[in-house]
């Protein structure tokens with residue numbers, strides 16, 4: 001079995017369902033879309049991503065939106 005380490009390209013908050021995808025060109029997470037709907041989840045949520053530690057996200061900067 002190949003022990004290939006692939007950095008996650010997708011993460012999902014276990015609390016509110018927010019989903020991000022890794023945008024390589026931006027080197028940052030962007031909110032995923034599903035059926036044209038952005039999976040923003042709850043913006044007040046202290047997101048608990050379903051990936052742990054292995055990949056250090058760039059500082060969770062506050063969303064400039066809204």
Ligand SMILES: [Zn+2]
Nearest residue numbers: 013016045047
């Ligand atoms: Zn969340």
